[in-house]
Every structure is written in C-alpha cells, then in structure tokens.
Amino acid sequence: MTSTKIGSAARHEARLLWAADPGLFALLEAGRHTGPIARVPRLGWVVTDPVLARRVLNDHAGFGMNGEGGVGHLWTQLFGDGMARFFGGPGHAEVRTRARDLFTEGAARTLVERSQGPSHAALARRLAAGETVDVADAARVLVGRMVADLLGLPAGRDDAAHRDVFAAGERLARLAMGTAASTELDPAVIDRARAIVDEITAGVPHAYRTAGPDTLLGRCREMGLGVPLSRGLATLLVIAGTETGASGTVRTVALLHDTGEQRALLDDPSLMDNAVREGLRVSTPAPVIGRHVSRDATVAGRRLRAGDRILLLTYLATGGAGPFDVRRAYVPETRQLWFGAGRHLCLGAAVARTQVARMLTTLHSGGRPYRIVSRRAARRVLVPAYAELRVRLA
Template sequence: MINAATRHELTLLAAGQPWLPAVLLAGRAAKPIRKIPKLGWFVADPLVARQIYNDSTHFSIVSEGAAGHWWAQVIGDWVEDLFEGPGHTELRTKVRDLFTAGHTDALVDGVLGPALKQLSADLAAGQTVDIAERARVLVGRSVSDLVGMQPADIAAIFAEDGAVLTDEDPDQPFRILFEHVEELVNLAMGTMASTTLDPVAVARARTLATKLATSVPAAYERADPSTTLGRCRELGLELEHASGLAILMAVAGTDTLASAMTRMVALLHDSGHHRELLAHPERMPDAVRETLRVTSPAYLVGRSVTADVEIAGRRLLAGEHVKILTWSINNAAGSFSIHRDYNPETRQLWFGGGRHLCVGVQLVHSEMTALLEALTADGRPWEIVERRYRRKVFIPTYETLRIRLAP
C-alpha cells in the first residue's frame, strides 16, 4: 500500500509533468541498464551510475544529450572548458574552501538568518505560513547574493518583463528573481530526447542569463570577502569563471533547492517524522539526507557517449545518450524515514558523482538545516492547512504549502 507521503510525492511529480511518475517508476525495470528506442540508454543501478560518472574517457557532460550542451547554447561554448577542460579542474581546486561547512553555515546565517528568524516568530505567534512561498523567497535571496544583485537592481534589470517593486512588500524583489530563474529552468522542458533548443528558446534563455549576469562584474570588484563573489575574487578566480560559477549555481540550485525545502516540510509531516525529529534533534542531518534521497529534484541526469564502451555487459556506441534515473535509483531504498541508515551505494547520487559532483553540496545542507532549525525552534509539530502542486514545471514542487504549529 502506498503511504501518504509517497502518494503526495507522486501526485506532485504528475502535476509538474504528467508522464514523469510513470517513467520514473517504470525506470526501475531498467536495472542495471536498458536501451529505449529513440531515447537512448537508461540506468537504474547505483553502481553503474557511479561507473559512468567516474568515466570521463567514454562519457561527456558537454556533448548533445547532456546538461553542458544545454548550457553552452545559453551562455557560450566557453562553458565546455568550465565543465570538462582545464578550467574545470582549476575551478574546483580554487573554490574548495568556499564550500566548507564553516563557510556555508556563516553564509546562510548572513543571507537567510533574518528571514528564518521571522519565519520562526510568525509560526510561534500562531500564524499560518506558506512554506512554498517562503522557500521561493529564501532561494531568491540566495540567488541575489550569488550574482551580486541588490534588491533595488532587480526591478530595473527585469523591467521589460513587467517587474514592478512596491514598498509594501520587501520580499518582492527576491520573488521576482526566483520567477525569472524558474522561467530559465523551465526552458529545459522537452529535452528528454535531445538537448538542442529551438531558436526561440535559445534567444529567451540567453536574454534571461544575460540579465542574471548583469550585476556580476561590478559586484565582483566591490563584494565583501564574506560573500560568494567576494570570496571568488579573494581566491584568485577569474571574472569569467566567477561569473559562470555564480550563474550556474544560481540556476541549478534555485528550483531544486526550493523544491527540496518545501517537500522536506511535507515529507516530515506526512510521514509523522516531524514529531520524531522534535524528540531526536540529532537526526536533523538524516532528515536532510532522506529528503534529498526521496525527492531527488534532479530526477534524471544525462550523459553522452563519446567513445564505444562496454558497461554492465552492454555495448554503448559513440554518439548515443545515457539517462541516469537518479530518482528511481534513490527511491528503490524505500520510503522516507529519518531513521534510515546511511547507504554507501547511493551516497549523494542526488548531487551527481565523480568529478562533476555538485560543488554546492555543503551549501544545500546548510540551507536546508537552517530551515529545519527555524521550523523546530518552538518545539511544536506543524500541521498542513492547505497544499497545492505547481503545474507544468521542469522541477516538480508545491505551489502552496500552508502550515501552522499545532496548539
């Protein structure tokens, strides 16, 4: 029998893209690897997935069928160096210190701390809070910091898209920023068979990406060393690479993080584990890890085959595509539980793997942990008053998730 938490998750996936839950559930039959006509190879085995992630000789992230190819069309061919060339190694080496737990915790406290304190206060005062809306604002604040965009800049930069600020809503700039990043992410809809965008989509994507990068050069020069761009400058990262890192992290971590944050609140409630978390706060890291496993916001990861290779007894040919079904792999372990032990086979597969493991892993953990700390500060469990799923989006999530603390 499907439990409440799983039922809501599947409904949420279907609201985002109606075909998605069927594909991801059926994808388990692809274990370890199976070829689907016109779409390529599908992988549903964690060991095979990790083998592919670690093999840069036969698999590429920048050729047709992979994320880097999509990005190259949007922000330029130079991202190939950032993804797979010498620039990739240089970038990861230089930014390693940027993503230590100490730095990301301090960064989250500085950027999101006041908003999270207000969330705790609102809940403690008996207010009903829309966590989905709050998550979009929180992530919008993070994006603002990443790209060095001040709230006053946002309306001017996105004025052509109808952005208008009002003094009554201090969160509006961050909401506007989130919506424009989400629009850029949604341009990836329909790229299952091919990552080649049509000219209209490319033009719009380039416009949005250019606007996101507008403030980066000036912010790079003036940013405090405690900020992401300021730290990049202090580490000696070139402006082009700092700009690329900021935009990539802003876009890749916007919808996925807002989705994971909101779904974490729902999963803890629907499973009843929010009460257990209050009794066992030491399980907070497990709650974050389980959320990322079960939601796997990057539910499918593409690679292209660059040279003939044998994987799990199958012969893959150069030019073919591979789809790693991260959601299917991660959810095969079972339903959400904060008491689940660490699984070495699927360790952080929701963040990719190998040399392309997401550089922002620790930042995501810091942000999600900070949200959990804000939600549990009063010591009372929460109840869901209303929920609606966001429709026709590339990253499935909640449109509305209104909660309040139990009496």
C-alpha cells in the first residue's frame, strides 16, 4: 500500500466528515492536538485516547447516558421518563439479556441472509452483466430490510418504502446536530422530532401485537414493556441499525478500493474478518459518543465534576492505530470501540459485521476487483456517509 493511496483514502474520509458537519470536522481536527483528555470551552471534556474512552464507557456509576451530554437525555425528551429508566435502570439489562440470542453471530448470518439475500443475488447479477451499481443506495435499502425483519414489521415492502424510512431516520438524526454544546432540545425541535417518529413507527403498534418471539417487538411484548417504550426502542434501532450500518458498509467498500487493498482480499479471502474490522475501525460511523458526568471523577489526573459533560472522540481514538490495512493484526487498545463499550456496547455488533462482509462478498463474487466510477458525500447528516458510491467491475 503506497503513501499516495493512503493519502487518497484519508482525503476522501475527510471530505465525508466535512460534508456531514463542518463543526464535527473542526472538533476532530482540534482533537488531534489536545492530548488524551482536555477541557474545551462550551463543549466540556474531550477524550481522544482509546484506553481512557473505554474506561469512561465502563464506569456506569460515574458516567451516564441520562443528563446533559448523554444520548439518553435526547431520547428521554422524545419518549418520556420511561426511556430514561431504560437507559439508566435494570430494564436495559433485561432487554439485552432477553434479546441476546437474536444478535449472536449465527443469528446475524441468518437474519442478513433472510432479509438481504435475494437483493444481494440481484446486485451480483447486475455487476456480472457489466452494470454500474450505486452501493450507497443499495446499502440503504438493505439495512432497511434487515431492520424491518428484526422488528417484525410487514414484509414485502418495495425498495422505495425502505428508502423512505431511511430518509425519515436521517431527518430525525439531523435534528440532533448541534447538540455537541448542549443536549437540551428546543420545544419546536421536539415537536418536529415526534412527527418524524410517528412516521417511522406507524407500523409498530400492529407489529407489537402480532410479531413473533423471534423479533425484537415480539420480545418487547413478552416483557410487557408497552407500546410507548417499544416505539422508542424501535426508533433507536432504526437510527442505530440503518444510519451507522449503511455508513460503515459503504465506507468500508470505499476504503478497500482507495487503499488498493482489495486485491489482497481477493487473493486471500481469509482476510475478510480483518477487512471488516479495519473498515469499521477507520470509518467509526459514530465518531463521537457523549456521556454525562454523574459524580466527581478523576480521569488521567484531571478532575471532572458532577454535571460536566464528556465527549469521547472515537473517530480519533480508533484511528490512531493507523490507516486501513487488511493485514493489520488485532489492536487490543481499540478492540471494538467503534461499537462502544460496557453495558451499552452495540447489541447489533455481529449484525453490522455480517452486513459489511456480505456486501464485500457480493462485490467480489465475480472474482474481479471493482472500481469506483463516481462518488458523492452526504451533506448535513449526523452520521458521515456517502450519498452515492457508484461502482462497476474492473
């Protein structure tokens, strides 16, 4: 891998970050010069070191998701105190325990193949016929199908319906932009967000009543969580399962191409796990994770006070290991920080990895490398992503 290719891949990633949110880009650039932990005016504490970030995420007594700075604060404003109790109480552990079997490696492979398999087969046929395909559009539809299947929403919807749900999720996520300085939402923003939630979860009440026990809404019904909280969890899954899933998948496709590493993967398919891990590490679709400082704490010699906010710049924490490299050995310091850590570690981590691997397998199904014909960054989005990434077989 040449320095020219490394530089090209880095520039494309930088353009994605800038197009998504110039403020995020500026924060990450500033974070490169702050040291492992620093206090930034108006924002609070920022952490760029992966070991410190994991320590914060594992200290659930000292750093919470509820309260100013935590993502739970945003969701509570939309769905009420029941959501706050979910993020900070025993209900969260119960949901994870009761739903864990839906997210194992084996279950993830079954879910992805069941919900996405026919679409991948059609995509492979188009590529083999010499067509140019938009991987970004395909990923949006694919993750929409997967989330609908997992929730137990009606099957058989066409691609346009899944694009609409994805677009609604983007609109909802976009309302959270600008919350780096405060997670307190304006009442008008809350009203707009609730209208979008109604659109996204229109089918949830029916699915809650009828979904089988092998779906997330079916498990919610069995636990007696009620429709309001289940709507909140469904919305959370739509955002987490589609926005970040599509971003990580498509950006891995681009990184594999831009670094010239796809030939190594074609020659040695056993490198697939490495390629997936590296793609998620370098792209880190959730580039910042916020927490509320629940009680006084000391981190790397710095004294944090209860009520402070702390931003974990995961994009920098994971990216410090170096550029995308399919031969890179497992990095213990970063582990899978791009999925979070502790009891709030992304429950769908196995599903995300499986989706990325399934896309790379489809693109390489003809035994030839693909080349990127054109690309366009998504603008003003919470999760940096490609609006378009058109590829064809070389």
